[in-house]
Amino acid sequence: MTTYPMHTVETAPEGSRLALEKLNAALGLVPNLAATMAGSPSLISTFVAAFGQFGGTAFTDAERQVLLLSNAVANRCAWAVAFHSTLALAHGAPESAVEAIRRGELPGDPRLAALSATTRALIDKRGHLDEADVKTFTAAGFDELRLLDVLTGLAISTMANYTGNLADPPLEPQFRAQAWHDGY
Structure with a gap:
């Protein structure tokens, strides 16, 4: 099984850092799943942007x-x-x-x-x-x-x-x- 590193804001690729900072500000932590997603700047950035937009829907x-x-x-x-x-x-x-x-x-x-x-x-x-x-x-x-x-x-x-199914973060x-x- 392939293992994926879990990144912090400091260790993430440059293109992933802003997304992790946003998650940390919103949740008070960088969840392990997001820390894994950060290995791909396009994935984590798209995920965080979509998640932010989803919060503005009419759903409670x-x-x-x-x-x-x-x-x-x-x-x-x-x-x-x-x-x-x-x-x-x-x-x-x-x-x-x-x-x-x-x-x-x-x-x-x-x-x-x-x-x-x-x-x-x-x-x-x-x-x-x-x-x-x-x-x-x-x-x-x-x-x-x-x-x-x-x-x-x-x-x-x-x-x-x-990502969770592929990487199985703790x-x-x-x-x-x-x-x-x-x-x-």
Whole structure:
């Protein structure tokens, strides 16, 4: 298995440093996954820029984390599942919703269930949603244009989840309570 270095702001390639500084300022740390992504300035810079834009969507913080957690589970990325489980709970997502998603199920809350189902359908169907998928999303109170914001979340997740699956960075102590293994 190939190993990837985990960079700090000081050790990262020049083109990755600003992105790591932004993450550190926003999160109070450079997560191990981002430290690994920093080996590619284009990857980390694109990821941080997209993540920053995703924060400006109409989704609440909890909804954003539910979406990202749903993607992490669908992509079977253990590091991202632990990270987004921790953040989802910190941002007020119901524990029952987080646990359901981690088991590969839909949350009981209809709005969160629609968001989770839609993001999973986009992954499973490679973006080819049918009318029923869109109706599930809009019936939960989301504007159809928010599907474009879901795509932003999917792009972010693809970069992070695939990096996590490829590089398998160690899980930080603050996320270990939410450690996850494929198959839960």
